[in-house]
Amino acid sequence: MNFLKAIITCIFSVAFLHCFSQQMIQGKIIIKEKEDLSFVNILLRNGADSAIIKSITPDTSGNFYVTISHYQTGMFIEVAALGYAAEIYQLQPPANDTFNWNINLTVQERELDGITINSKAPLIERKVDRVIFNVANSISSNGSDVFELLKKTPGVQVSHEDIGMTGKSTVSIMIDNRLVQTDGEELEALLRSMPAIEIDKIEVISAPPAKNDAQGNSGIINIVTKKKRRNGFNGTVTGSYEQRTKGSEHIDASFNYRKDKINVYGNSSINRNRFISLQQTNTFYPEQQQNQTLNQDNRPLYTYTQLGFDYNLKPNAVLGFRYTLGTLDGKTDEDYDNEVLHIPSLVKDSTILTNAFATDKGRRNVFNLNYEWKIDSSGKKLTVNADYFTRKGDKGRAFKTSDFFADGNSTGVSSDNKTFGTIKTAITTVSVDYEMPTVFAIFSLGAKTSFVHNNSDNVFTTFQGMDYIVDNDKTNTFDYKENTQAAYISAQRSFGKWDLQLGFRGEYTQTKGYSLSLSQTNTNDYFNIFPTAYVQYKFSEVHSLNFNYSRRIDRSSFWIMNPFRIYSTETSYEEGNPFLQPAFSNNFELGYTYKSIFTMTLFSQHVTNLITRVSNIDTVSNSFNFVSANAGTQTQYGVTMTLSIQPLSFWENTTQVFGTYSKFNSTFYNADVSYVKPSFSIETDNTFTLNASQTLSAELGFSFTSAQQSDFDVQRHFCNLSAGIKTFLFQKKLIVTLDAEDILKTDIWQMKNLYNGTFQNSYFDNRSLQLALTWKFGNRNIQAKRNLNKNSDEINRAN
Numbered sequence: 062m063n064f065l066k067a068i069i070t071c072i073f074s075v076a077f078l079h080c081f082s083q084q085m086i087q088g089k090i091i092i093k094e095k096e097d098l099s100f101v102n103i104l105l106r107n108g109a110d111s112a113i114i115k116s117i118t119p120d121t122s123g124n125f126y127v128t129i130s131h132y133q134t135g136m137f138i139e140v141a142a143l144g145y146a147a148e149i150y151q152l153q154p155p156a157n158d159t160f161n162w163n164i165n166l167t168v169q170e171r172e173l174d175g176i177t178i179n180s181k182a183p184l185i186e187r188k189v190d191r192v193i194f195n196v197a198n199s200i201s202s203n204g205s206d207v208f209e210l211l212k213k214t215p216g217v218q219v220s221h222e223d224i225g226m227t228g229k230s231t232v233s234i235m236i237d238n239r240l241v242q243t244d245g246e247e248l249e250a251l252l253r254s255m256p257a258i259e260i261d262k263i264e265v266i267s268a269p270p271a272k273n274d275a276q277g278n279s280g281i282i283n284i285v286t287k288k289k290r291r292n293g294f295n296g297t298v299t300g301s302y303e304q305r306t307k308g309s310e311h312i313d314a315s316f317n318y319r320k321d322k323i324n325v326y327g328n329s330s331i332n333r334n335r336f337i338s339l340q341q342t343n344t345f346y347p348e349q350q351q352n353q354t355l356n357q358d359n360r361p362l363y364t365y366t367q368l369g370f371d372y373n374l375k376p377n378a379v380l381g382f383r384y385t386l387g388t389l390d391g392k393t394d395e396d397y398d399n400e401v402l403h404i405p406s407l408v409k410d411s412t413i414l415t416n417a418f419a420t421d422k423g424r425r426n427v428f429n430l431n432y433e434w435k436i437d438s439s440g441k442k443l444t445v446n447a448d449y450f451t452r453k454g455d456k457g458r459a460f461k462t463s464d465f466f467a468d469g470n471s472t473g474v475s476s477d478n479k480t481f482g483t484i485k486t487a488i489t490t491v492s493v494d495y496e497m498p499t500v501f502a503i504f505s506l507g508a509k510t511s512f513v514h515n516n517s518d519n520v521f522t523t524f525q526g527m528d529y530i531v532d533n534d535k536t537n538t539f540d541y542k543e544n545t546q547a548a549y550i551s552a553q554r555s556f557g558k559w560d561l562q563l564g565f566r567g568e569y570t571q572t573k574g575y576s577l578s579l580s581q582t583n584t585n586d587y588f589n590i591f592p593t594a595y596v597q598y599k600f601s602e603v604h605s606l607n608f609n610y611s612r613r614i615d616r617s618s619f620w621i622m623n624p625f626r627i628y629s630t631e632t633s634y635e636e637g638n639p640f641l642q643p644a645f646s647n648n649f650e651l652g653y654t655y656k657s658i659f660t661m662t663l664f665s666q667h668v669t670n671l672i673t674r675v676s677n678i679d680t681v682s683n684s685f686n687f688v689s690a691n692a693g694t695q696t697q698y699g700v701t702m703t704l705s706i707q708p709l710s711f712w713e714n715t716t717q718v719f720g721t722y723s724k725f726n727s728t729f730y731n732a733d734v735s736y737v738k739p740s741f742s743i744e745t746d747n748t749f750t751l752n753a754s755q756t757l758s759a760e761l762g763f764s765f766t767s768a769q770q771s772d773f774d775v776q777r778h779f780c781n782l783s784a785g786i787k788t789f790l791f792q793k794k795l796i797v798t799l800d801a802e803d804i805l806k807t808d809i810w811q812m813k814n815l816y817n818g819t820f821q822n823s824y825f826d827n828r829s830l831q832l833a834l835t836w837k838f839g840n841r842n843i844q845a846k847r848n849l850n851k852n853s854d855e856i857n858r859a860n
Contacts, residue, residue: 086138086152088438090123091165092145101166104139137376140164150438151376163438184657184705185215187605189553189560189597190270191283192216192652192660194263206798206833207260207284208252209785212746212762213715215660215703216265217282219744224248224282226267231279237286253311256297256796256835261287267662268593268611268648271549271564272494272505275591275614294318295839303831307335307358316839322373329366335359336826342633343820344678344685349410351683353399353633361391361421369429377435384428391421395460397630409467415630417460425452440498450488457481462631476631477524484517486619502554505564513543515619519627538577539623539639543616545570551593560597565590568614574639576624583639589614607652615644617672621689632684642691644670661702668695673772675729676819685819692772693727711750718743723770730816740769756789760800777811781827796835803827 090101103117103125119125141147145166186193194214212219216226225232234241234248236255241248264283266273273281296316303309315328340355369383397415402408432445457480464474494507521535551564572585595609623637645668652662670691677686699721707713720741727734744764751757765780785800810823 086117087126088124089163090119090125090140091163092123102141104141106137106139140166185654185660185703186657187597187607187652187654187660189562189595189607190266190268190593190609192265192267192654194265195657196257196260196262206253206257207255208249209760210257210260210263211252211282212744213705214263214265214282215705215717216267216280216662216701218717218719218742226265226280229267229280231277233277233279233281235281235283238283253299253301253833255284256837259286259297261285267650267664268595268609270562270595271551271566271591271593272507274509274547275566275568275589275612277613277615279613292319292321293839295837297835297837299833299835301831301833303829305335305826305829306337309334309336311833324371325368326370327366327368330364332363332365334361334363338823338825340824341820341822342685343818344676345404345818346678346680346683348404349683350402350404350407351399351632351685352402353397353630355629356396358394359391360393361389364388379433381431381433382429383431385426387423387425389421389423389454391419393417393419393421395419395629399630399632411467411472412465412469413462413630413632414465415460415462417458417629419456419458421454421456423452423454425450440496440503442496444494446490446492448488448490450486450490452484452486454484455481456484458628460628460630477529478628478631479522479524479529480519480628482517482519484515486513486515488513502552504550504552506548506550508546508548510546511544513541513545513619515541517541517619517623519623521626521628533578535626535628536578537624539574539637540577541572541574541619541622543570543572543619558599560595560599562593562595564593566593567591570616574622576639579624581639585642587643589645603656605654607650607654609648609650609652611648613646613648615646615668615672617641617643617689626686632682633686634684635687638689641672641689642670644668644672644691658706659702659704661700663700664698666695666697671695671725671772675773676814676817678817678819690729692729693725695726695772696724698722713748714745716743716745721769725770725772727773729773732816734773734816736770736773736775736815738768738770738775740767742766756793758787760785760787771812773814773816774812775815777813779808779810780805781808794837796833796837798831798833798835800831800833802829802831 086105090103092101101119101123103119105117105127117125117127136152138150138152139147140150148164148166150164184195186195192215194210196210208219211217211224217232218225224234234252262285264281264285266281266283269279269281294316296314299311299313301311303311309332311330311332313328313330315326317326318324336359338355338357338359340357342353342355344351344353365385365387367383367385369381371379371381373379395415395417397413397417399413399415401410401413403410428449430447432443434443436442459479461478462476464472466472488511490509490511492507492509494505497504497506516539518538519536521532522529523532524530545568547566547568549564549566551562553560553562555561567588567590569588570585572583574583575581591612591614593609593611595607597605597607599605617638621637622639622641624639626634626636628634646666648664648666650662650664652660654660671693672689673692674687674689675692677688679685699719701720702718703715704717705713705715718741720739722737722739724735724737742765744762746762747760749759749761751759760783762783763781765778767778769776781802782804783800783802784804785798787796787798789796806824806828808824808827810821810825812821813819
């Protein structure tokens with residue numbers, strides 16, 4: 062009897078424990094614009110071998126639930142649907158007996174055994190605070206690169222070595238929310254090394270939200286790479302040769318390796334450029350005119366290396382580290398020919414010849430430590446970033462000047478000078494960001510602090526007797542410190558056809574600059590609020606209207622606040638300005654989108670204390686110089702329109718039209734001046750797929766920009782014709798590209814100062830022919846590195 066009681070007791074105990082050890086998994090699948098969600102697959106998998114424990118089917122509204130007898134370590138839920146990115150949710154021992162999630166699925170292209178399954182998002186989307194170009198849905202992404210894609214991106218203007226937005230003085234380039242810390246030829250080389258097939262979308266943010274630094278009268282272009290999920294190793298190697306007047310070479314390699322909790326990534330590039338630039342500057346004095354020509358042989362060598370890793374501390378928390386090393390080794394030969402003419406006869410009086418050799422070496426290190434914690438399934442997230450940046454640059458210049466009479470005989474006047482200097486920069490930044498979805502709205506808040514220290518010196522020497530003697534009047538040391546503390550909060554809410562977003566960012570800045578030669582200290586201490594507001598109204602699925610407002614601040618780069626002079630010749634130099642004050646801008650935009658083929662934006666911008674580079678004429682010494690100054694106020698009104706169509710199945714066309722009305726007011730030259738000028742530009746880019754397998758394509762592009770106002774200067778019209786051909790080989794692992802730029806040699810930079818008549822005419826060797834080969838290797842379906850790090854604004858100003 063006692064034995065029977067024991068058996069019965071055990072049976073009931075096991076049944077009791079079994080009932081109370083059962084746990085519930087429940088949730089809701091959310092897919093925008095989908096009503097029947099029963100097509101979604103939900104799989105409960107074993108953590109040890111990923112074996113399927115249970116398969117779950119949601120109801121038509123997306124609700125699902127299932128019970129499990131007992132929790133096992135490593136169990137996870139996989140949610141997948143055809144045409145949508147899979148989502149993985151790790152089960153953790155709960156405080157109660159229920160796992161409860163809201164799961165959002167997003168559209169994503171996937172490849173299965175060479176077959177592309179694509180539930181297409183629109184080619185162009187307008188969100189409440191940005192315009193999105195979905196690259197994967199464009200045939201031009203086939204065999205292209207990121208630099209070429211930007212030419213087809215709404216609102217973006219691209220020319221050789223220059224990327225801009227209408228109405229914005231500068232543009233920041235980000236890759237996966239990380240600010241790229243290069244510009245000019247180095248930036249172009251980096252973007253050309255990135256295959257378009259690896260890009261998911263390009264976000265154009267003309268009015269950056271409160272989360273981003275308020276620095277810069279600039280927009281942001283964020284290039285978002287595709288995210289993949291399998292373990293493995295992959296990479297890309299690119300080599301190119303570009304022929305301008307001289308030849309240039311570029312080699313780039315990148316890799317990504319993922320194994321369970323660890324993801325390691327890196328890239329490295331070497332870019333050896335060589336180009337000849339021809340520049341002409343005409344200056345006018347009361348009794349003479351000087352026509353100076355400059356022939357430059359530029360030979361910069363850039364290297365860029367980045368290595369990083371992410372480690373999953375737990376399924377919802379990742380710790381990452383990244384190190385970046387960049388170097389520059391530049392050499393330039395310069396020949397100046399300055400012809401002096403009498404006014405008004407324009408008879409030649411004399412000639413001043415200068416021969417120079419310049420060197421520019423730099424090395425920068427960037428250390429980044431980051432942490433991301435996805436607190437729960439509702440979307441709460443904490444992100445922490447810490448950056449430390451150092452840069453040391455050494456510049457040197459040796460130049461000899463000789464004067465000659467009109468008949469070519471020497472006047473006996475000559476000089477031999479050398480200048481050299483070192484710039485050291487150290488920047489520390491720490492930021493914390495927190496996202497908190499609630500029933501009322503999605504809140505974001507955060508804080509950032511930065512510490513900047515820049516020290517630079519410039520030594521000017523003149524050869525006298527047997528040695529070079531320091532000229533103390535032209536030698537200086539400048540020390541600059543800047544500390545900024547910032548905090549922000551923003552809220553986004555959607556209801557019906559409306560999307561609203563409102564944000565406020567406060568920044569408190571303290572600066573101190575000290576000039577040794579002037580024995581002068583300049584300090585600033587200011588606090589400002591920068592509001593942002595966005596409103597979007599969707600009339601229907603094909604029509605939407607957007608409005609946004611933002612206030613921005615533009616702080617000068619550290620080096621242009623250094624008051625020392627950099628001499629090109631004995632009669633021409635450039636100097637910094639320690640008295641520069643920040644500029645402020647108010648920006649308004651009204652945008653309209655029709656389907657995914659047409660966007661239009663009306664904008665206005667008002668800038669006070671505009672920081673710009675202006676020319677000065679010294680009528681006493683018959684010399685000229687350039688200096689940065691708070692030159693005045695600028696108001697712009699304009700429109701941008703983008704049309705993306707596919708006239709034929711093999712032909713994709715993107716045409717953009719930009720129109721601007723600019724007004725500039727200034728008292729810089731001790732006189733009230735006002736300049737007004739309308740301008741426009743048009744760009745058209747065409748991609749032609751030449752075979753059914755889409756392994757051969759051609760491109761043809763043309764752009765024209767009319768004369769336009771730029772503070773005191775008017776830039777004359779210019780245009781550019783480009784063409785290219787691309788092919789895939791060896792099962793699309795090898796991409797061969799041949800591109801021609803500025804075929805007609807018409808991309809010429811010409812400026813005239815409306816106040817003093819100074820005229821500049823420059824051609825930077827833009828006509829080129831480039832052959833590039835890209836080889837892709839490894840497993841292309843691994844998960845890419847995370848989107849982290851936003852502490853790069855100060856670093857960008859240091860370069």
